Amino acid sequence: MRKKLFIFTSSYPYSKATEDTFLDPEIDILKKYFDVHIVPLSKGGTLKKLDNDVTVHDEFAQNEERKRHSIKEFLEILMVLLNKDFYLEVLKYPSILLSVHKLKSLASHLKKANALSRWLKRNYSLLGDSIIYTYWFDYATTAACKMKSKIGNASVITRAHGYDLYLERRNGYIPMRRQTLKSIDRVFLVSNAGFEYMKKNYPEFIQKFSVSPLGIKGRGILNNPSKDEKFRIVSCSFMSSVKRVDLIVKTLYELTKISQREIEWYHIGGGQLFEEIRSLSDKLLKNKMYYELLGNMKNDDIFEFYRKQSLDLFITLSESEGGRPVSIAEAMSVGLPVVGTNVGGIPELVIDGKNGVLVPVTASPNYVAKEILKLMNESDKLIKMRSESLKIWQKTANAEVNFEGFVKEILKL
Numbered sequence: 001m002r003k004k005l006f007i008f009t010s011s012y013p014y015s016k017a018t019e020d021t022f023l024d025p026e027i028d029i030l031k032k033y034f035d036v037h038i039v040p041l042s043k044g045g046t047l048k049k050l051d052n053d054v055t056v057h058d059e060f061a062q063n064e065e066r067k068r069h070s071i072k073e074f075l076e077i078l079m080v081l082l083n084k085d086f087y088l089e090v091l092k093y094p095s096i097l098l099s100v101h102k103l104k105s106l107a108s109h110l111k112k113a114n115a116l117s118r119w120l121k122r123n124y125s126l127l128g129d130s131i132i133y134t135y136w137f138d139y140a141t142t143a144a145c146k147m148k149s150k151i152g153n154a155s156v157i158t159r160a161h162g163y164d165l166y167l168e169r170r171n172g173y174i175p176m177r178r179q180t181l182k183s184i185d186r187v188f189l190v191s192n193a194g195f196e197y198m199k200k201n202y203p204e205f206i207q208k209f210s211v212s213p214l215g216i217k218g219r220g221i222l223n224n225p226s227k228d229e230k231f232r233i234v235s236c237s238f239m240s241s242v243k244r245v246d247l248i249v250k251t252l253y254e255l256t257k258i259s260q261r262e263i264e265w266y267h268i269g270g271g272q273l274f275e276e277i278r279s280l281s282d283k284l285l286k287n288k289m290y291y292e293l294l295g296n297m298k299n300d301d302i303f304e305f306y307r308k309q310s311l312d313l314f315i316t317l318s319e320s321e322g323g324r325p326v327s328i329a330e331a332m333s334v335g336l337p338v339v340g341t342n343v344g345g346i347p348e349l350v351i352d353g354k355n356g357v358l359v360p361v362t363a364s365p366n367y368v369a370k371e372i373l374k375l376m377n378e379s380d381k382l383i384k385m386r387s388e389s390l391k392i393w394q395k396t397a398n399a400e401v402n403f404e405g406f407v408k409e410i411l412k413l
Contacts, residue, residue, distance in 0.1 A: 002033070003130060003131060004034065004035045004127075004130035005035065005037065005130065005133060005410075006037045006130055007023075007027075007036065007037070007038050007133045007134075007135060008039045008041060008132070008134045008140040009023065009038060009041065010041060010042060010136060011040050011041065011042045011044040012135075013038060013048040014040055014044040014045050014046065014061075015044070015046045015047075016044030016045035017045075019135065020299065021326055022214045022215070022216070022326065024217075025216070025400070025403065026399070027050075029399075029400065029407060030403070032407075033407050034131070035055075036055070037054075037055045037057060038050070038054060038055070038057070039056075039060060039119075040056070040060075041064070041112075041116070041140060042061050042065070043058075043062065043064075043065045057123075059119075060116065063119075076111050077107060079114065080107045080110045083110055083114065085110060085146075085176065086106065086107070088179070089106055089179070096173070099173070102172075102173045105171075105173060105175055106176075109138075109142065109176060110139075110142075110175070113139040113140075113146065114143075116143035116144075117143045117146055117147050120144065120151070121147065121150070128152035128153065128154065129152060129153045129154065130151075130154050130155075131154070131155045131156075131157060131410060131413070132151075132154055132156045132157070133159075133410075134158040135158075136159065137158045137160040137161075137164040137187065138164050139175075141158045142175070142180050144156045145182075145184050155185045155186075155413050156183070156184050156185050157186045157187070157410065158184065158186075158187055159187075159188045159189075159212070160187055160188070160189050160190070160194055160198070162194075162322020162323060163322065164322075165197065165322050166320065167201070168320070169320065169322075177202075178202070181208065182205075185208070185413055186210060187208055187209050187210070188211070188212040188409070189209060189212070190211075190214050190323030190324065191211070191321075191322065191345030191348055192345070193321075193322075193323075193344045193348070194211075194322055194323060194344075195209055195210075195211045212402070212405065213323070213324055213396065213402050214323060214329075214397075214399075215402035216326060216333060216398075217399045217400070218394075221303055221306060221307045222390075223306045223307070223309075223311050223335055223336055224311075225310060225311070225382070225383070225386070226311070227310065229261055230261065230262045230264055231259070231262070231263050231264070231312050231313070231376050232263075232265075232266070232309070232310060232312050233252070233264070233312065233313045234266045234268070234309075234315075234336070235248055235265070235266075235269075235314065236268040236269055236302065236314075236316075236327040236330070236331070237268075237269050237327055238269050239269060239270060239271030239272065239273040239274050239276075240271050241273070242320050243271075243316075243318050243319075244318060245267065245277050245317075246276070247365060247368075248315055249277065249280050249281050249284055249285065250280075251317070251365040251369050251372070252284075252289065253284040253285060254365045254366045255369040255372055256289050257369075259373055259376060261376060262290075263289045263290075264291070265289065265291040265292070266291070266292050266294060266305075266311075267293050267294060268295075268302055268305070268327075269295070269296060269297075303330070306331075306334045311336060312337075312382065313336065313337055313338075314327075314328065314332075314336040314337070314339070314356075315338070315340070316328060316338070316339075316340045316341065316346070318341055318344070318346070320343055320344060321341075321343050322344055322345070323344065323345045324349050324396070325345065325349070328346065328349050328350065329397035331389070332355065332389040332392060332393035333393045333397070334390075335389050335390045336389055337355055337382055337386060337389055338355065338356035338389065339368065339371060339372060340358060341358070341360070341361045342359065342360060343361050346358070348396060349393075349396060349397060351388070351392060354388050355385050355389040355392050356385060356389070357371050357374075359371055
């Protein structure tokens with residue numbers, strides 16, 4: 001009899017979920033070995049229809065949506081003050097009391113964990129003898145670990161990416177981390193950098209950590225380089241401060257000063273800084289080069305763009321990365337060379353001098369522009385980098401290879 005695998009997601013398979021790029025190919029592999037059940041924790045758009053052999057339990061998300069801004073939600077916040085976990089955490093980390101942010105973070109975490117714990121309790125019989133897999137190392141993991149002993153013969157595993165991994169991204173505090181680590185069966189880090197971070201910060205739990213990279217599905221698409229004298233650059237990321245799209249704009253401005261060739265830039269992705277980036281682009285790049293901010297695009301549309309649009313280079317200048325960035329893996333899968341910062345999981349995909357160039361995270365726009373110019377002047381090297389990108393993607397970020405490896409690790413539990 002096949003084991004049941006419950007995957008707790010942020011909002012997948014709702015249409016506005018951002019997890020489908022990885023979860024679609026991952027579930028294709030997982031359902032070959034397990035009876036897969038998906039529990040989205042929040043709503044976002046319409047519920048996407050999945051194959052008949054995957055069961056979706058959306059009642060928790062529906063209930064959370066109904067009680068938003070209600071008296072019931074307010075009472076749940078007050079109930080946190082009666083929760084012993086709140087006081088145990090404060091006793092362990094008294095500095096929480098000195099930070100409004102940390103107090104709010106803990107209260108929100110426990111409120112959500114308590115709500116999910118109630119759902120888990122109502123579904124004990126369904127969850128028995130199963131694997132509970134939280135796609136993000138957050139409150140759902142806390143809830144699952146808390147209820148684990150009451151669910152018959154269940155294992156709890158999680159993935160840790162970036163925002164749910166690094167304390168620096170959460171103002172130095174992630175609630176209930178050590179308490180959750182005591183009960184969890186396995187934490188799968190999506191990069192070697194993440195594994196080293198956990199080993200350094202939680203050495204007492206090292207036996208519970210494994211590296212299991214994510215992967216993207218190849219589309220059989222190869223991007224074509226520019227055949228005219230123009231040099232075309234693409235970037236793809238959410239427009240947030242950590243992604244530093246503004247630094248890309250400043251780099252391109254510096255590049256226009258030192259390059260004799262016409263440059264085009266396309267950015268895929270929206271976010272809270274979209275208007276700020278548009279304004280900066282208009283100020284620095286207008287009348288100097290062609291640029292287009294394409295906004296958010298569905299994954300299929302991104303690959304269609306890569307199929308139709310000639311491109312010469314992918315660039316990302318993130319300040320921090322938790323895992324191996326999906327945007328880089330996608331670009332590599334169509335044969336694009338990459339310029340990226342030497343942070344997080346980026347150097348696990350970009351081999352300096354082989355399929356791209358790594359630049360220091362502290363590099364100035366002028367420094368990065370000069371590195372790009374070197375590539376622009378070495379067309380033979382760029383062509384070779386395109387084939388190397390494809391090879392390295394096959395080896396490090398191919399969905400089928402990576403997720404089959406993930407299954408093998410789960411089956412060892």
